[in-house]
Amino acid sequence: MKLQPLVDLLLNNNKIYEYISLNLTSRDPFSNPKIENYKYSQLNKLDYNKSLNNIYECDLEVKDNFINNYLLNKKIVEIDKKLLSWNFKGPDSALRLAALIKNPKLNIYDLDNFKENVCIIDISKYEDLNIEFNYSKKAKLSILLIDSDKNKNSNPRYISFNLSKDSEIEILSINLNKSISLLFYEFNLSDFSKVNVTTIQANNLHLRNEFYFNLQSNCSAKISGANFCNSGVNDNYSFMQHSNPNSSSREVFKSIVDKGAITNFQGKIYVDSIAQKTDGYQMSKSLLLDDISRCNNKPELEIYADDVKCSHGSTVSKIDNDLLYYFNSRGINSELAINILKKAFIKEILDSIETLPLRSVSDRIVSNFLS
Secondary structure, X not given: OOHHHHHHOOOOOHHHHHHHHHHOHHHOOOOOOOOHHHOOOOXXXXXXXXXXXXXXXXXXXXXXXXHHHHHHHOEEEXXXXXXXXXXXXXXXXXXXXXXXXXXXXXXXXXXXXXXXXEEEEEHHHOOOOEEEEEEOOOXXXXXXXXXXXXXXXXXXXXXXXXXXXOOEEEEEEEEEOOOEEEEEEEEEEOOOOEEEEEEEEEOOOEEEEEEEEEXXXXXXXXEEEXXXXXXXXXXXXXXXXXXXXXXEEEEEEEEEEOOOOEEEEEEEEEEOOOOOOOEEEEEEEEEEOOOOOEEEEEEEEEEOOOOOEEEEEEEEEOOOHHHHHHHHHOOOOHHHHHHHHHHHHHHHHHOOOOOHHHHHHHHHHHHHHOO
């Protein structure tokens, strides 16, 4: 992806050009593989012409029920310096900025307008690259967010959720059957709001997901991730920012890696100096099934308050041969035994899904790939 020509198109808007030039072109991971937050992601090696022969279709048997309401009620605004504002204590996201310069418009939608119990969005079918969702109801809204069409929309995308006081959403994000998927998610949580995000990633070639959370007082953020049966680079980055007191966060990512694939998880818990009574937890675990695959886990803590409870950890393991022997001794062959152990490994992630319709979709994916 050549970013400089896109930046040059913004010369007629000096404020936007100046911001993006300072924050992106000097640290462009699409050409420079040494930038800290992207050094494992290999964005400089993206091949938009790569063969998709090793990706087959997996039909989730769900239909988008959102696009008509979205097109009818969305508001479109031009990107200006205010909309470019960055709410996090770290470098701006290259994916976010790349999406904004590719299409300098923001599409704003009020989720309060959506009346069904589960909102199903197949984002690969939407032309808009930058979408902001706002939600203010106290009733929990469940969202199935799918990126699953291998031949559509390989551009970076910027998707943000703003939660008002006391509101709650649950999201199941699915990356499936993609040659390239580059998604930036931003969650801004007001006081006493809650978000529960589960991400499942399977059957992809090159994927980069970024999850940024900004937590105010007395709110809760959870994110759980599972990736398996991927062929190339599967890359997840999280930034959990506790900006005010009494908030809690929980992050658990699990990867099953084989057939020469690469999986990365890099996550930071940031605690502001005024964010006392923060409770933050982060864990990443990888199951490595052969000697030609790689996993990179990099957990981070940056804490400026003194009355907090924060922890992080990371493990890399292989299938226990004693467990395989146990299964074999009871008439269960090794292939079936390994699939059973794979399912057991990611069960914690699937159990984080609270809404039954979302859970049924995740079960369908697991049954398709791990049976």
